[in-house]
Amino acid sequence: MALKSWSLLMVTFFLCHDRSTMSLSPPCDSYIYCTGKLLHQVQMAKLFNDDKHFVDMKLKVNPGVVLEAFQNLTETSPTPITKEQLKLFVRAYFDSPGQEFEKWTPGDWGDHPRILQKISDQKLRLWASELHALWKSLGRKIKLDVQSHPELYSQIYVPNPLVVPGGRFREFYYWDSYWIIKGLLLSEMNKTAKGMIENFLYLVQRFGFIPNGGRIYYERRSQPPFLQLMMDSYIKFTNDRAFLRQNIDLLDKEYDFWMKNRTVSLIVGDRTHLLNRYIVEAAGPRPESYSKDIDLAQTVTEAAREDLWLELKTGAESGWDFSSRWFIDSNGKNNGTLKDTHTKYILPVDLNSVLCRNERILALFHKQLGNPRKAQYYDKALKRRIAAVHDVFWDRTQGSWFDYNLISNRSNTAFYASNLAPLWAECFTEQEPGETAEMVIRYLEDHQLLWYTNGIPTSLVASGEQWDYPNAWPPLQQIIIEGLAKSNSEAGRKIALQQAQKWIQANWVLYQKHQAMFEKYDVSGDGKPGGGGEYDVQVGFGWTNGVVLELLDQYGDQLTSGVTGQTCFSLLTVLLVGLLRSQF
Secondary structure, eight states: OOOOSSOEEEEOSTTSOOGGGOOOBOSSSOTTTTSSHHHHHHHHHTOSSSHHHHHTOEESSOHHHHHHHHHHHHHHOSSSOOHHHHHHHHHHHEEOTTTTEEOOOOTTOOSOOGGGGGOOSHHHHHHHHHHHHHHHHHEEEEOHHHHHOGGGOSBOOOSSOEEOOBTTBOSOBTTHHHHHHHHHHHTTOHHHHHHHHHHHHHHHHHHSSOOSBSBGGGTTOOOSOOHHHHHHHHHHHHOOHHHHHHHHHHHHHHHHHHHHHSEEEEEETTEEEEEEOOOOOBOSOOGGGHHHHHHHHTTSOHHHHHHHHHHHHHHHHTSOOSOGGGBOOTTSSSOOOGGGBOGGGEEOHHHHHHHHHHHHHHHHHHHHTTOHHHHHHHHHHHHHHHHHIIIIIEETTTTEEOOEETTTTEEOOSOBGGGGHHHHHTOOOOSSTTHHHHHHHHHHHHTTTTOOTTOOOSBSOOOSSTTSTTEEOHHHHHHHHHHHHTSSOHHHHHHHHHHHHHHHHHHHHHHHHHSOOBSOEEOSTTOEEOOOSSSOOOBSOHHHHHHHHHHHHHHTTTOOSSOOHHHHHHHHHHHHHHHHHHTO
16 A cells, blocks of 8 residues: 555654664573573474474473583583484483373363254264364363472463363463363353463463463463453353452453553554554574574574564564564565564554454443443543554555554555454444445455355465465454454345355365364365464364354354355355456
8 A cells, every 4th residue: 555645653662773772581581491502402403393392391300400411411522412412311301291281171061062052054063062072182281290390391380271272282372262262161161261261360460461372481472462352251151240350450451561562652644543563572582493493594694683583473472473464575565585574563453453352341341340440441542542443554445454564654455364353353433334344345355355165365475374375264264254244234244154154164074084173274275274384284273163163153053064055156146246346
């Protein structure tokens, strides 16, 4: 998009900030799991196919003993220690990952949740029953030994059992857990869902924010802030006002973290807006992807390496690790490859949409609890946010919102599924009911995004990164579908149902083939698990199960396991309408 006609000036320290004055902390304080010579040598020797394997291993003895033994090994060896020596050392001092958990089956799991009765298609009902059963295999309880001897583990202790995503993700993850919790609530596992929320509140109390995931090497970064939405979902299911009252201060505290540590001010015309971004000021490579970060840094100058590692951690904080969405080349344009990641220079539409929902939820919570001053505070914040999202992100000509590039002072007008998050967050104003959704629909049709048979792609850029084409991710599908479904547009509600049918069909077909749920899916061709990025596609999968259960709950009386004549007719109607609109 061309530079907006009104004056847009940045009021932000970091574009003119001397990087040499910034004080960067290590990813955490551990000289085994986060930084140091032992970590470097083991990871660069690539003893394991996945760097995350090593930093998830348990120490057999105190870390001081391990570090001293490693120093003795390196000092007494006449030549640089070999890969075989490292293997023997790791085998002597570390146990395999997973030692931090004990066996646990959720006590609130039952055979026949009510959601099953809402699903008309017998095959989908059986499938939903099997997904409901998966919560047991994804459930984890952390041993008390992790609390008693935290120095022996990279696992962050939390007091209640939890549900993990699956695969290599052996711990909780922040934004994943929102869709997991929604799925648990639909499975009538209210106690497990509440326990997970209590874990996150415990983390806010301990750290002042919620880390990216349940490992100490995630301590310096967060993920999209969904705690308030988790609580909102739980309260709607249970009406547990006492729990809300007990923890409202911690919900405020988590919101304050984002407003104090992740903001940028922009002047738009005669208005100053405060918007949020991701930024992680921690030094060095990511411990869980150490060798990949070191190797990538060889492609840039030595002076640029520390900044690249900062940007990679910032990209990981976004949850979109990684995507062309964060690439900014040397000319300031949204272009390049992974080494051009500059996440902190981008104002993300979806992050600000999530915070918009947070402000609405917190205003409502405080009204319900009889706190008028706090309710008014969040009401004002919500109004300011809606104005900022309109002024900075909204493009009425195209009918979509776009991320903002702080280097070029321009919107990035490429399609990303996150562009539509304000519709889901209801973070907009309109003169006529449904007009915004109608413009968004035209945008989707103009870019032929409704033509894909297996869902809406994350982007239209085939960068090889996992948060790009041809991958489609469950939370993004749900956000788009929910946004259209609750709009005042009849066409939007029809498209929401059609996209739900596509997504359920794509997930169900692959489940029949592999007997597994995947973290991401490929929208191209006949459908297959997603790919690209730093690791193989993972199975499990927490948020995938949660999104499917949510769609089955909402549309279970209309969705089918096969493409019926009515489904074909509906899809053809969407295509024909799109073709007709494109002619005018």
